Amino acid sequence: MAGEGSGARAPARRPCDQWLSVGEVAARSGVAVSALHFYEARGLIRSERNAGNQRRFRRGVLRRVALIKVAQRAGVPLAEVGRALEALPVDAAPGKADWQRLSRRWRAELEARIESLSRLRDQLDGCIGCGCLSLRDCPLRNPGDVLAAEGPGARLLDL
Numbered sequence: 001m002a003g004e005g006s007g008a009r010a011p012a013r014r015p016c017d018q019w020l021s022v023g024e025v026a027a028r029s030g031v032a033v034s035a036l037h038f039y040e041a042r043g044l045i046r047s048e049r050n051a052g053n054q055r056r057f058r059r060g061v062l063r064r065v066a067l068i069k070v071a072q073r074a075g076v077p078l079a080e081v082g083r084a085l086e087a088l089p090v091d092a093a094p095g096k097a098d099w100q101r102l103s104r105r106w107r108a109e110l111e112a113r114i115e116s117l118s119r120l121r122d123q124l125d126g127c128i129g130c131g132c133l134s135l136r137d138c139p140l141r142n143p144g145d146v147l148a149a150e151g152p153g154a155r156l157l158d159l
C-alpha cells in the first residue's frame with residue numbers, strides 16, 4: 001500500500017496549496033481569528049483576497065505569527081514588533097537569521113526592563129509600611145529626584 005514514507009511521490013503542489021484561510025491560520029498557529037484580524041489591521045500580517053473576496057494568507061504568515069507571539073511573551077510592545085516586521089519582506093516567512101537578529105535585540109531590551117523592574121521592586125520595599133508618598137522623600141513618587149534638579153520652589157500644579 002502506497003503512503004507516507006513508502007517512497008510514493010507526493011502530489012504536485014498546486015498554487016492554492018500555498019494559501020491559507022484565516023481559519024486555517026488560526027488552527028495552525030493557535031491564535032484566535034480575532035487576534036489575526038487585529039494583527040492585520042496593525043499591518044503585522046497581510047492577506048490577499050481570492051476570487052470569492054475571501055482573505056487568503058501565504059503560508060509564511062505562520063512564522064510571522066509565531067514571531068509576534070514570542071515577542072509578546074517577551075514583553076516587546078506591538079509597535080516595536082511592527083517596526084521589526086516592516087524591515088522584512090511581507091510575502092516571505094522570517095528566516096532563521098531574521099529571528100536571531102531580532103531575538104538578540106529583544107533580549108537586550110528585556111534585560112534592561114528586568115533591571116528597571118528590579119530597581120522599582122527594591123524602591124517599593126522601602127515604601128512598604130511607609131505610606132508617606134512624599135515628593136521629597138519617596139523614590140517612587142519622584143523617581144531620580146527630578147524635581148530637585150529643576151531648582152527650588154513649587155513646581156507641580158497637578159498635586
Ligand code: FES
Nearest residue numbers: 127130132133138
Ligand atoms: S511611600 Fe514613603 S518612601 Fe515611598
